[in-house]
Amino acid sequence: xxxxxxxxxxxxxxxxxxxxxxxxxxxxxxxxxxxxxxxxxxxxxxxxxxxxxxxxxxxxxxxxxxxxxxxxxxxxxxxxxxxxxxxxxxxxxxxxx
Amino acid sequence: xxxxxxxxxxxxxxxxxxxxxxxxxxxxxxxxxxxxxxxxxxxxxxxxxxxxxxxxxxxxxxxxxxxxxxxxxxxxxxxxxxxxxxxxxxxxxxxxxxxxxxxxxxxxxxxxxxxxxxxxxxxxxxxxxxxxxxxxxxxxxxxxxxxxxxxxxxxxxxxxxxxxxxxxxxxxxxxxxxxxxxxxxxxxxxxxxxxxxxxxxxxxxxxxxxxxxxxxxxxxxxxxxxxxxxxxxxxxxxxxxxxxxxxxxxxxxxxxxxx
Numbered sequence: 534x535x536x537x538x539x540x541x542x543x544x545x546x547x548x549x550x551x552x553x554x555x556x557x558x559x560x561x562x563x564x565x566x567x568x569x570x571x572x573x574x575x576x577x578x579x580x581x582x583x584x585x586x587x588x589x590x591x592x593x594x595x596x597x598x599x600x601x602x603x604x605x606x607x608x609x610x611x612x613x614x615x616x617x618x619x620x621x622x623x624x625x626x627x628x629x630x
Numbered sequence: 631x632x633x634x635x636x637x638x639x640x641x642x643x644x645x646x647x648x649x650x651x652x653x654x655x656x657x658x659x660x661x662x663x664x665x666x667x668x669x670x671x672x673x674x675x676x677x678x679x680x681x682x683x684x685x686x687x688x689x690x691x692x693x694x695x696x697x698x699x700x701x702x703x704x705x706x707x708x709x710x711x712x713x714x715x716x717x718x719x720x721x722x723x724x725x726x727x728x729x730x731x732x733x734x735x736x737x738x739x740x741x742x743x744x745x746x747x748x749x750x751x752x753x754x755x756x757x758x759x760x761x762x763x764x765x766x767x768x769x770x771x772x773x774x775x776x777x778x779x780x781x782x783x784x785x786x787x788x789x790x791x792x793x794x795x796x797x798x799x800x801x802x803x804x805x806x807x808x809x810x811x812x813x814x815x816x817x818x819x820x821x822x823x824x825x826x827x828x829x830x831x832x833x834x835x836x837x838x839x840x841x842x843x844x845x846x847x848x849x850x851x852x853x854x855x856x857x858x859x860x861x862x863x864x865x866x867x868x869x870x871x872x873x874x875x876x877x878x879x880x881x882x883x884x885x886x887x888x889x
Contacts, residue, residue, distance in 0.1 A: 569726050572734045573669055576846040577826060580839075581672045584830040589671030589770070596767040604765055608722065616715035622708040624872045 667759065667777040668822065670770025673829040681825065682775030685756070688783060692753030705876065710750060713742040718758040721781065722768050725857065730849035736858035737781050740789025740814030741865050744807070745880055748786040755782030780821035789814035789862070803870055804863045811862025815855040819847045
């Protein structure tokens, strides 16, 4: 499979630009934690609290400091790897045939 | 024009970039345990048991279907693996909705329902929800059954049925995928509203509480449903371009439609 070198460069540049944009846009989101609650907080837990029900901590409580960030990073990396691996298995089959 | 081979190294580099971007998005958007499923301890025990008892036979049926299909078709397992990863990532990814000022997540069960069928899609969602409840403070073990019924069962069924009905009416692939994703997302939160209202209502009437919860979901889930529709349509069209034969084998397309 051959592709023009200039096209590859343009794609790499586009990817870098996308990454840069993501880095610029996304960091403010964690800082705005109180401004962007999940619907669990803004709807489910709020209504449940009005009816005398409160959420409990999970059995394995990873919501401690930055531990949750680490677990999410791990989950994202593993999930991304698995998705990428199987996508490659599925799409490369046609090329091999 | 200078040309060179797209080597394994290039593919690997692209894969790593995609992986980093995914991880980066997940890492940067999570600020607290902002789960979007019903959290641990919200539902009373009898209701939690009821939803779990309803969900377990469906998971068992999904497992039976998976074993049966993967024994006859070897290409089925990679697709199930892909769908499991997609549902897991999508259903724990908080997406900010500026119009509502809150975050929520798409479900991913529409695409898995269409591609691998509702039974296996339920199994995939069950595994994703279990991992999220155990390690990501996302949902809960006691509310696993309720979350599975709303996201796994209703999401998969709504996506699958919408897609099938629209395709039988000769609606094109992208539009059918879009409607399937949209309705799967809305069906999920419609069911969550039923589960929550019936669980916490106590002596108060069901309908006013149900309407209140459903209306509260609308500002966030209305745009997210549209996003889920677009994602589902995009994935179906991409797979159609890459592997139309696979879509035929999964009975998503008729042989004459895969040109």
